[in-house]
Amino acid sequence: MRNDYLSDLLARVRKPGRYLGTEVNSVHKSLEDIKVHLAFAFPDLYEVGMSHLGLKILYALANRLPGVYAERFFTPAADMEEILREENILLFSLESRTPMKNFDMVGFTIQYELSFSTVLNMLDLGGIPLLSEDRNGSDPLIMGGGPGVFNPEPLAPFFDFFVIGDGEEILEAIIRVYEQWKEDGREERRTFLKEISRLPGIYVPSFYEPEYSKGKFTGMKLLEKGIPEVIEKRTVYDLENSFYPDCFLVPFVEVVHDRAALELFRGCSKGCRFCQAGILYRPVRERSVGRLKELAKSIMARTGFEEISLSSLSSSDYSQIENLIDELKNEFDKKDVTFSLPSLRADAFALKQADKLQRKKSGGVTFAPEAGSERLRNVINKKVTEEDILEAANQALHSGRNHIKLYFMIGLPTETEDDLWAIVDLVKKISTIRQPGGRRKPFRITVSASTFVPKPHTPFQWEPQLSMPEIRSHQDLLRKHLRKLRGVEFSWHDPEMSYMEGVFSRGDRRLASVLKRAFLEGSRLDAWNDSFNFPLWEKVFQDEGVDPTYYTRYNPGPEDPLPWDHISTGVSKEFLISEWRKALKAEVTEDCREKGCVGCGLADCSIQAGEVKCTTTF
């Protein structure tokens, strides 16, 4: 059980409050009565991991199952890691302080490429052999899930299996298979893997072998009989009646999103062509206003949070948004709860909804036009006009806001210098918005430019990424000209990080050796500026004889097999190809919720069947 010795450790680290494990709504069970001991591991610091909704859903869901105990792991900060390594203490769970290696199963949530090396670090700190093939009888089974495993190949040798799609759909089934195997004496790991590979949505990477010819990926060889050629993602179709927690963990220390999240719907039908989430989470599935209101009430009662964020990929596109906001306002008017609408469409309607939610309309508002020119916005299928953006900005300033944040992307397919100038022009127009009467009220504009990273399963999966010198010169142009504008600040993403993201985003299994070596040489927490070490990565690529630029510049043809083709989002390749072709001609594709099915290929879609209606939003 909990042990004093580990408490003493906490006196020696910064921010010990994140390692306590006794937060309100944390689950503590007696280990004697547990049949399946499950670890949920998030390969980032506590403050980031605790802001992640998926982890909280699975944590609460698993702990409701009899005989099951799920605990949390986050990666330790550098000072804690140093102590753990020096004193040979295994990475322990937050709740019962059990070493990771003593768990039955460890599930990692994979959100982004730059957390890959941290996964390896956590396995190592937890006393678990890195490679699946080196693990034996007593080691836990390592599973991976989350959006990051839709191209699991760079991580393949480190995992026993991957869960593709909505985890709450399949968690219990996995636990049951495990229970049976444990009852049968927990002998051959292979027996378990064979059994689990029968579950739809499960990918056992050791049963598949990628083949290459002349350095190019040519296809997957199936090494076992009876395993699926293509793994279809799992989908919670009935979101309304699916499990959703009200007992959100209430952290002691301030985390990135220090609030409860109310998931209005899953999926997005806007069809932005760079966006991976838009494909992975299809189709759109909504919760009803009634259910959301009930959830909000019980969440408040169980957590005491001051804020609930209405979270979804594009929250203002919830079909009942006006109705929901009115209901929530009525219900919580006297209770001093703030609601926030984090993902805003750049238009006046969305802003109006956000304004209705907020008592004070000061502070900032964020819009993401993504591209500066109308043409490039058509390429990426971001159906927002310059008029929309200017009107929204105008309204934001007039309703009392003093800060506008704008998100753009550089390096999108077909981008030319003109498109960069269009960003400058658009920002210039916003920066000269006047109050009625011509006065210029002081306000700030923050422009942030990320670098386009082609993602698997999107229409842009065949497109190369900008080279590093190109990224730099694009950023230089924007920096130079945006800085001249009054009240405008410019921020950009580290080109080296974007490059690494690009390498692993469309990576194949050959990158696993690079990953392992980079970890062994000290790479971890690569998404953090103070720990990201690019020269180390460069050296490792060289030592391993792998050319990273092959992956960022990768531009296969539509007929070429792709390393992630065996993982299916349900969206057809034909649709992606047609979207890609339309993109190159700057043709838009309508939102299927507004204008009807556009034939993305999903086999089971309630929008197509006309069940999810969309109220007109303008």
Add this chain to the structure above:
Amino acid sequence: MYHYLLSFSKEGDIKFISHLDLMRTFIRALRRAEMPVAYSQGFSPQPRLTFAAPLAVGLEARNEYLDLYMTEAWQNERILQALNGQFPLGLKVKAVHEVELEKSPLSSLINAALYIAILTPDPGDFSEALQNILRAEIIMKVRWDKKGEKTLDIRPFIYHLKIGDSEEGTGKLLMLLATGNKGGARPEEILELLPLPGIKARVYREALFFPDKGRLLTPEGISSEEYMER
């Protein structure tokens, strides 16, 4: 509006949360308990509760205080039950007293604290070293803050030091020190002054005092002398 004084303890691992975290934890517990907390006026209203003398990260405490203002009168026992039903492990309301509304919050009055260090293994008699500290006229200490390094005399902040009766195999040191916004000494600064090589100290804050007619009293009316004799 109604004014209550709550005493509470913070023991075990929860000692590792900061004062700011503690405030958030309290506010969220009050909200879960649906207590009618009063709010401050102004542009961004805040729940009206004030803590006496913030506790450093890593210190346990037996008797801490806060002033709480509510818009409805609740019985003391009800407040105690409601909060204790919502607290995480290690936090506990020990007593609730109703206070006249006009009385200023206690947090503004607290100016001394009694810290107790349990020393293992038993260091034996080190009263000579304590006497040296108490006899000294100035004791300079280096502290770091955001602006950098500064040196100050902590002697005026040391009110009394004493070896207490301890359990077999351990030693006990009582430290009555100034605290609050007029300056104070920290228990670890005293421990550093003592010859205690290889001795582990577990420190907690036992009581808080405010000045009353030349004496130091706890809000319950127990004097510092009484505490030091216990």
